Amino acid sequence: MATLKDIAKKTGVTATTVSRVINNRGYVSDKTRKKVYAAMKEMNYQPNELARALSKQYTNTIGVIVPHIDHPFFTKLISNLEAAAAARKYKIILCNSNEQPEKEAEYLDICVSNRVAGIVLCSKYVNAEKFGALNIPIVNFEREDDAAAITIQCDNYQGGRIAAEHLIACGCKNLLHFGGVIGKEMPADRRANGFTDVCNTAGIKSRVVQCDELINASMNYHSYIEQGIKENLQVDGIFASSDLIAAEIIQVCTAMDIQIPERLKLVGFDDVLISTITTPTITTIHQPMKEMSEMSIDYIHKSLMGELVPNNIILPVKLMKRNST
């Protein structure tokens, strides 16, 4: 691989001059600049980002740690984070913790050893405080507040309210919410609170059913959905805490011969690809993932530059009306 010195030798200028051209710093005549560029092209010169990173002590990479790459929510998030990072000349190092605390901790160490510019943490177990002393900006995505990190969430409570209000406006009298994991507190639990508050105020019957950890990790919710519906046979409106659960509710209802939206109306959460490819398509609560991703990268960048950034950000959600209601 051609080095800076090779270019200098070929063009007959000093290595310092070549470096000036590459880094666009200091005075270089147009003639020399053109000569250096031509040699760089001819010799297929590739700048060594490693050497640059070593001098500034961090790379232009951002570590993204998620619990499941293939969960539709995280897929969409990764795609948005990659786009936001690329626009700021950062690259994404992708880490899948598979919901394993020890793998999450290991990935955090790997990110630090590789001198990432920042970390977006969507996995649930490790406390970012451990990393506070390292001065690496950390964004918490849909995790609980953490003094050592910037926490970015969508307005989960408002999302639950909007879902319940929409189902009630559609004429539903008996509502059910599938959401949350037994014994595990998550920001997403606030969807149930918003949902329940609206139902209580409106005098509409409602129930919340949670699943266990194993079902959540497997992404196969069939038995959980079936049991929830069988125990609430009068249900005429369901709010699911993800579009993935909503898609599986369509499967279970079809098998039980319950027509959607005729006999039962359904609202999902996230607004990911699957909500548009199921039959019927899923009415859902849109999370502003593009904006949340852009803010994540932006605040990591600002934090590195020493600018003041917020600790806690909550973004609004909205209803996307489709064919399941």
Added chain:
Amino acid sequence: MATLKDIAKKTGVTATTVSRVINNRGYVSDKTRKKVYAAMKEMNYQPNELARALSKQYTNTIGVIVPHIDHPFFTKLISNLEAAAAARKYKIILCNSNEQPEKEAEYLDICVSNRVAGIVLCSKYVNAEKFGALNIPIVNFEREDDAAAITIQCDNYQGGRIAAEHLIACGCKNLLHFGGVIGKEMPADRRANGFTDVCNTAGIKSRVVQCDELINASMNYHSYIEQGIKENLQVDGIFASSDLIAAEIIQVCTAMDIQIPERLKLVGFDDVLISTITTPTITTIHQPMKEMSEMSIDYIHKSLMGELVPNNIILPVKLMKRNST
């Protein structure tokens, strides 16, 4: 951040001794080793992978360039590549080219500048030959052969044959294949060849319809599917070249009041998450993505170690019977 020298100062040994402990090289007494470990823990020492990478001239990262992170096929691939890489202590740098040739070329340059250990290239435009001289192992994933890279594909031709054989065994007499992009040659086109060959031999009527580039990039195939079915109203069996297209075929057929599998049988391709969450679930051709991903990482690793690796690998596919047939 604590450095090797800080640890040496704290423990009263030389930096060389600390380096020996960290790299597990040369003789160090048990007592000293324990003392160094204790100081590393207390001072939260994180090894500097950048410095190590600079000395060996490449990092333990693998660049993965895909055309669409959110296409279900690439989502599953990324997830599998991340797992295979983690098992070999590599990290994934994820790049989304959005099917833009200039972005693909830019990402390749970025990967080279950042001294990746290897590249998995799933995007279609750049010829890997440009990078042959750089001695960075490149794996071509579902792209055409390329002398400068290791090409890994599934047996697309066999997949097309299996799909046609299954539809014929289900009693279909009039088959249609949705697959391929007009004016663009891809390995996936061989699915149509296998499909057509089986139909011709069996004397079964068949037709292949391709979509244009814009539809393919948008991932919304509705108008293309609708037109294909309207021009072939006698069709009783469809083979779609992805599970995503198959999911949208279910939507279009439901709107046209064509029951699946009663009036029309459907086979997809890929075996990704959506084939299990649609209603009905989709019978599909399973691509061995786990094995293909493991081989990609394995061959990059072997290639770096100077071992001989194959140019071209084709892996078998198989039928996954679900409810759409």
